[in-house]
Amino acid sequence: MRKLLIWLPLALFLAFFGLFASGLLKPDDRIITSKLVGQRLPSFSLPAAASDRPALASAQLVTGKPRLLNIFASWCVPCAAEAPQLMALKQAGVEIDAIAIRDARADVDQFLNRYGNPYSRIGLDARSSVQIALGSSGVPESFIIDGKGRIAYQHVGDIRADDVAMILQRMEEAR
Protein backbone atom coordinates (compact mmCIF):
# COMPACT_ATOMS: atom_id res chain seq x y z
CA MET A 1 0.00 0.00 0.00
CA ARG A 2 2.68 2.47 1.07
CA LYS A 3 4.75 1.69 -2.02
CA LEU A 4 1.80 2.43 -4.24
CA LEU A 5 1.04 5.65 -2.34
CA ILE A 6 4.48 6.99 -3.22
CA TRP A 7 3.42 7.13 -6.86
CA LEU A 8 0.23 9.06 -6.10
CA PRO A 9 1.72 12.59 -6.46
CA LEU A 10 3.27 11.68 -9.78
CA ALA A 11 0.00 10.17 -10.98
CA LEU A 12 -1.85 13.33 -9.92
CA PHE A 13 0.73 15.50 -11.66
CA LEU A 14 0.37 13.53 -14.87
CA ALA A 15 -3.43 13.68 -14.66
CA PHE A 16 -3.39 17.48 -14.27
CA PHE A 17 -0.70 17.86 -16.92
CA GLY A 18 -2.85 15.86 -19.32
CA LEU A 19 -5.91 17.94 -18.47
CA PHE A 20 -4.14 21.26 -19.07
CA ALA A 21 -2.36 20.02 -22.20
CA SER A 22 -5.61 18.85 -23.74
CA GLY A 23 -7.23 22.17 -22.83
CA LEU A 24 -4.39 24.09 -24.47
CA LEU A 25 -4.27 21.98 -27.60
CA LYS A 26 -8.02 21.85 -28.18
CA PRO A 27 -9.04 24.34 -30.88
CA ASP A 28 -10.58 27.42 -29.33
CA ASP A 29 -14.32 27.69 -29.86
CA ARG A 30 -15.35 31.26 -29.21
CA ILE A 31 -18.75 31.11 -30.85
CA ILE A 32 -21.56 31.90 -28.46
CA THR A 33 -24.89 30.81 -29.87
CA SER A 34 -28.22 32.23 -28.83
CA LYS A 35 -30.23 30.07 -26.46
CA LEU A 36 -33.37 31.48 -28.06
CA VAL A 37 -33.04 29.26 -31.15
CA GLY A 38 -36.21 27.18 -31.26
CA GLN A 39 -38.12 29.77 -29.24
CA ARG A 40 -40.29 32.74 -30.11
CA LEU A 41 -38.72 35.89 -31.45
CA PRO A 42 -38.72 38.52 -28.66
CA SER A 43 -40.91 41.48 -29.50
CA PHE A 44 -39.29 44.76 -30.40
CA SER A 45 -39.89 47.87 -32.45
CA LEU A 46 -37.04 49.83 -34.01
CA PRO A 47 -36.89 53.10 -35.96
CA ALA A 48 -35.73 53.13 -39.58
CA ALA A 49 -31.97 52.87 -40.07
CA ALA A 50 -31.78 53.88 -43.74
CA SER A 51 -33.36 56.67 -45.75
CA ASP A 52 -35.09 54.47 -48.31
CA ARG A 53 -36.19 51.49 -46.21
CA PRO A 54 -39.01 51.36 -43.63
CA ALA A 55 -38.53 50.70 -39.90
CA LEU A 56 -38.66 47.21 -38.44
CA ALA A 57 -40.86 45.71 -35.71
CA SER A 58 -40.88 42.07 -34.64
CA ALA A 59 -44.50 41.63 -35.80
CA GLN A 60 -43.40 42.39 -39.36
CA LEU A 61 -41.11 39.36 -39.31
CA VAL A 62 -44.05 37.02 -38.73
CA THR A 63 -45.71 36.78 -42.11
CA GLY A 64 -46.52 33.08 -42.48
CA LYS A 65 -43.37 32.66 -44.57
CA PRO A 66 -39.80 32.27 -43.26
CA ARG A 67 -37.66 35.41 -43.37
CA LEU A 68 -33.99 36.05 -42.83
CA LEU A 69 -33.08 38.61 -40.17
CA ASN A 70 -29.58 39.92 -40.71
CA ILE A 71 -27.73 41.71 -37.89
CA PHE A 72 -25.15 44.02 -39.40
CA ALA A 73 -23.42 47.37 -39.02
CA SER A 74 -21.90 49.81 -41.47
CA TRP A 75 -18.68 49.83 -39.38
CA CYS A 76 -18.28 46.06 -39.56
CA VAL A 77 -15.84 44.69 -42.12
CA PRO A 78 -17.14 41.09 -42.37
CA CYS A 79 -20.60 42.57 -42.98
CA ALA A 80 -19.29 44.09 -46.21
CA ALA A 81 -17.75 40.73 -47.13
CA GLU A 82 -21.12 39.08 -46.58
CA ALA A 83 -23.04 41.50 -48.84
CA PRO A 84 -22.69 39.52 -52.13
CA GLN A 85 -24.00 36.37 -50.43
CA LEU A 86 -27.02 38.24 -49.09
CA MET A 87 -27.62 39.56 -52.61
CA ALA A 88 -27.48 35.99 -53.94
CA LEU A 89 -29.98 34.87 -51.29
CA LYS A 90 -32.27 37.77 -52.19
CA GLN A 91 -32.08 36.79 -55.86
CA ALA A 92 -32.99 33.23 -54.85
CA GLY A 93 -36.21 34.63 -53.39
CA VAL A 94 -35.29 34.98 -49.72
CA GLU A 95 -36.97 37.87 -47.91
CA ILE A 96 -34.31 39.63 -45.86
CA ASP A 97 -34.77 42.23 -43.14
CA ALA A 98 -32.00 43.74 -41.08
CA ILE A 99 -31.07 45.35 -37.82
CA ALA A 100 -28.21 47.86 -37.93
CA ILE A 101 -26.26 47.90 -34.68
CA ARG A 102 -24.93 51.17 -33.17
CA ASP A 103 -25.23 52.92 -36.48
CA ALA A 104 -26.10 56.28 -37.97
CA ARG A 105 -28.42 56.81 -40.92
CA ALA A 106 -25.82 58.50 -43.13
CA ASP A 107 -23.36 55.66 -42.53
CA VAL A 108 -25.98 52.99 -43.29
CA ASP A 109 -26.97 54.80 -46.51
CA GLN A 110 -23.37 54.96 -47.59
CA PHE A 111 -22.79 51.29 -46.75
CA LEU A 112 -25.86 50.21 -48.75
CA ASN A 113 -24.85 52.40 -51.71
CA ARG A 114 -21.48 50.80 -51.77
CA TYR A 115 -22.29 47.14 -51.10
CA GLY A 116 -25.89 46.83 -52.31
CA ASN A 117 -29.18 46.68 -50.47
CA PRO A 118 -30.86 43.27 -50.21
CA TYR A 119 -33.09 44.34 -47.31
CA SER A 120 -36.86 44.96 -47.22
CA ARG A 121 -36.82 46.68 -43.84
CA ILE A 122 -33.97 47.94 -41.68
CA GLY A 123 -34.33 48.76 -38.00
CA LEU A 124 -31.80 50.86 -36.10
CA ASP A 125 -30.62 49.37 -32.81
CA ALA A 126 -28.57 52.32 -31.62
CA ARG A 127 -27.73 50.77 -28.25
CA SER A 128 -27.59 47.05 -29.03
CA SER A 129 -30.65 46.41 -26.86
CA VAL A 130 -32.48 44.26 -29.42
CA GLN A 131 -29.23 42.49 -30.23
CA ILE A 132 -28.87 41.54 -26.55
CA ALA A 133 -32.55 40.55 -26.33
CA LEU A 134 -31.95 38.18 -29.26
CA GLY A 135 -28.94 36.57 -27.60
CA SER A 136 -26.75 37.72 -30.48
CA SER A 137 -23.11 38.20 -29.58
CA GLY A 138 -21.74 40.25 -32.46
CA VAL A 139 -21.99 41.34 -36.07
CA PRO A 140 -22.72 39.92 -38.54
CA GLU A 141 -25.22 37.32 -37.53
CA SER A 142 -28.32 36.04 -39.29
CA PHE A 143 -31.46 34.49 -37.87
CA ILE A 144 -34.06 32.51 -39.78
CA ILE A 145 -37.51 33.37 -38.44
CA ASP A 146 -40.15 30.85 -39.48
CA GLY A 147 -43.69 31.77 -40.53
CA LYS A 148 -44.99 31.53 -36.96
CA GLY A 149 -42.34 33.83 -35.49
CA ARG A 150 -40.08 31.15 -34.07
CA ILE A 151 -36.28 31.46 -34.38
CA ALA A 152 -35.43 28.45 -36.52
CA TYR A 153 -31.71 28.97 -37.02
CA GLN A 154 -28.87 31.28 -36.08
CA HIS A 155 -25.82 31.81 -38.25
CA VAL A 156 -22.93 33.37 -36.33
CA GLY A 157 -20.43 35.30 -38.43
CA ASP A 158 -20.56 36.24 -42.08
CA ILE A 159 -22.38 34.05 -44.58
CA ARG A 160 -19.69 32.73 -46.91
CA ALA A 161 -20.24 31.73 -50.52
CA ASP A 162 -20.36 28.06 -49.57
CA ASP A 163 -22.96 28.72 -46.84
CA VAL A 164 -25.56 30.03 -49.31
CA ALA A 165 -26.91 26.59 -50.29
CA MET A 166 -27.14 25.57 -46.63
CA ILE A 167 -29.05 28.77 -45.74
CA LEU A 168 -31.47 28.17 -48.63
CA GLN A 169 -31.99 24.62 -47.38
CA ARG A 170 -32.67 25.89 -43.84
CA MET A 171 -35.11 28.48 -45.19
CA GLU A 172 -36.92 25.65 -46.96
CA GLU A 173 -37.00 23.59 -43.74
CA ALA A 174 -38.42 26.53 -41.80
CA ARG A 175 -41.37 26.76 -44.18
Place this chain on the structure above:
Amino acid sequence: MKALFALLALMLSAPVFAQSALPPAPYADRQIADPALERKAKALMETIRCLTCQSQSIADSNASMAADMRSQIREWIMAGEEPEHIRTWLIQRYGDWVSYEPTADPVLWPLWGAPLLLIGLGLLLLRGRIKGRNRS
Protein backbone atom coordinates in the same frame (compact mmCIF):
# COMPACT_ATOMS: atom_id res chain seq x y z
CA MET B 1 16.92 46.78 -43.84
CA LYS B 2 13.49 46.49 -45.39
CA ALA B 3 12.48 44.01 -42.74
CA LEU B 4 13.64 46.44 -40.07
CA PHE B 5 11.51 49.21 -41.58
CA ALA B 6 8.53 46.88 -41.75
CA LEU B 7 9.06 46.01 -38.10
CA LEU B 8 9.31 49.68 -37.13
CA ALA B 9 6.17 50.47 -39.11
CA LEU B 10 4.37 47.65 -37.33
CA MET B 11 5.46 48.98 -33.97
CA LEU B 12 4.18 52.46 -34.82
CA SER B 13 0.84 51.38 -36.26
CA ALA B 14 -2.18 51.89 -34.07
CA PRO B 15 -4.51 48.94 -33.60
CA VAL B 16 -7.76 49.29 -35.50
CA PHE B 17 -10.92 48.42 -33.62
CA ALA B 18 -13.96 47.61 -35.69
CA GLN B 19 -16.29 49.45 -33.43
CA SER B 20 -18.95 51.99 -33.96
CA ALA B 21 -18.32 55.71 -34.08
CA LEU B 22 -21.46 56.45 -32.05
CA PRO B 23 -21.00 58.02 -28.61
CA PRO B 24 -21.40 55.52 -25.77
CA ALA B 25 -24.86 54.84 -24.33
CA PRO B 26 -25.84 57.25 -21.52
CA TYR B 27 -25.02 55.01 -18.54
CA ALA B 28 -22.14 53.06 -20.09
CA ASP B 29 -19.51 54.99 -18.14
CA ARG B 30 -21.64 57.10 -15.84
CA GLN B 31 -22.54 55.97 -12.37
CA ILE B 32 -26.06 55.93 -11.00
CA ALA B 33 -26.61 58.93 -8.70
CA ASP B 34 -27.80 56.68 -5.85
CA PRO B 35 -24.67 54.93 -4.47
CA ALA B 36 -26.63 51.93 -3.18
CA LEU B 37 -28.06 51.25 -6.64
CA GLU B 38 -24.67 51.83 -8.25
CA ARG B 39 -23.13 49.23 -5.90
CA LYS B 40 -25.83 46.75 -6.91
CA ALA B 41 -25.27 47.41 -10.61
CA LYS B 42 -21.49 47.29 -10.27
CA ALA B 43 -21.59 43.95 -8.43
CA LEU B 44 -23.71 42.48 -11.22
CA MET B 45 -21.58 43.96 -14.02
CA GLU B 46 -18.44 42.43 -12.53
CA THR B 47 -19.95 38.96 -12.86
CA ILE B 48 -21.34 39.30 -16.39
CA ARG B 49 -18.98 38.17 -19.09
CA CYS B 50 -18.28 40.36 -22.10
CA LEU B 51 -19.32 38.74 -25.38
CA THR B 52 -16.67 40.52 -27.42
CA CYS B 53 -13.56 40.12 -25.25
CA GLN B 54 -14.50 36.83 -23.77
CA SER B 55 -12.23 36.74 -20.73
CA GLN B 56 -13.29 40.08 -19.30
CA SER B 57 -16.34 41.12 -17.37
CA ILE B 58 -18.46 43.84 -18.93
CA ALA B 59 -17.28 46.13 -16.10
CA ASP B 60 -13.68 45.78 -17.37
CA SER B 61 -14.25 45.69 -21.10
CA ASN B 62 -13.99 48.57 -23.54
CA ALA B 63 -15.97 46.79 -26.25
CA SER B 64 -18.95 48.79 -27.46
CA MET B 65 -21.30 45.89 -26.76
CA ALA B 66 -20.09 45.71 -23.16
CA ALA B 67 -20.71 49.47 -22.84
CA ASP B 68 -24.25 49.01 -24.12
CA MET B 69 -24.80 46.17 -21.65
CA ARG B 70 -23.51 48.28 -18.75
CA SER B 71 -25.84 51.10 -19.66
CA GLN B 72 -28.78 48.74 -19.98
CA ILE B 73 -28.05 47.08 -16.64
CA ARG B 74 -27.78 50.46 -14.87
CA GLU B 75 -31.06 51.58 -16.41
CA TRP B 76 -32.82 48.39 -15.34
CA ILE B 77 -31.45 48.67 -11.79
CA MET B 78 -32.68 52.28 -11.67
CA ALA B 79 -36.09 51.03 -12.81
CA GLY B 80 -36.14 48.76 -9.75
CA GLU B 81 -35.13 45.48 -11.39
CA GLU B 82 -33.37 42.91 -9.18
CA PRO B 83 -29.78 41.99 -10.23
CA GLU B 84 -30.49 38.25 -10.07
CA HIS B 85 -33.49 38.70 -12.32
CA ILE B 86 -31.30 40.48 -14.89
CA ARG B 87 -28.74 37.68 -14.62
CA THR B 88 -31.43 35.07 -15.28
CA TRP B 89 -32.67 37.07 -18.27
CA LEU B 90 -29.15 37.15 -19.72
CA ILE B 91 -28.57 33.43 -19.03
CA GLN B 92 -31.79 32.67 -20.90
CA ARG B 93 -30.23 34.33 -23.94
CA TYR B 94 -26.55 33.46 -23.74
CA GLY B 95 -26.49 30.42 -21.47
CA ASP B 96 -24.57 29.93 -18.19
CA TRP B 97 -21.52 31.05 -20.11
CA VAL B 98 -22.42 34.74 -19.69
CA SER B 99 -22.33 34.65 -15.87
CA TYR B 100 -19.16 34.38 -13.80
CA GLU B 101 -21.18 33.49 -10.71
CA PRO B 102 -20.94 29.73 -10.08
CA THR B 103 -24.32 28.04 -9.74
CA ALA B 104 -25.47 24.95 -7.82
CA ASP B 105 -25.71 23.05 -11.10
CA PRO B 106 -24.79 19.32 -10.76
CA VAL B 107 -21.84 19.89 -13.12
CA LEU B 108 -20.30 22.09 -10.42
CA TRP B 109 -20.81 19.73 -7.48
CA PRO B 110 -17.17 18.50 -7.62
CA LEU B 111 -16.09 22.16 -7.43
CA TRP B 112 -18.08 22.70 -4.22
CA GLY B 113 -17.25 19.25 -2.85
CA ALA B 114 -13.48 19.25 -3.45
CA PRO B 115 -12.55 21.60 -0.55
CA LEU B 116 -14.62 19.55 1.92
CA LEU B 117 -13.05 16.36 0.62
CA LEU B 118 -9.54 17.79 0.93
CA ILE B 119 -10.15 19.11 4.45
CA GLY B 120 -11.50 15.68 5.44
CA LEU B 121 -8.45 14.00 3.96
CA GLY B 122 -6.17 16.42 5.81
CA LEU B 123 -7.89 15.76 9.14
CA LEU B 124 -7.57 12.03 8.56
CA LEU B 125 -3.83 12.37 7.88
CA LEU B 126 -3.41 14.62 10.93
CA ARG B 127 -5.18 12.11 13.16
CA GLY B 128 -2.88 9.35 11.90
CA ARG B 129 0.18 11.46 12.68
CA ILE B 130 -0.95 12.46 16.16
CA LYS B 131 -1.82 8.88 17.02
CA GLY B 132 1.58 7.69 15.73
CA ARG B 133 3.39 10.31 17.81
CA ASN B 134 1.49 9.42 20.99
CA ARG B 135 2.43 5.79 20.55
CA SER B 136 6.15 6.53 20.25
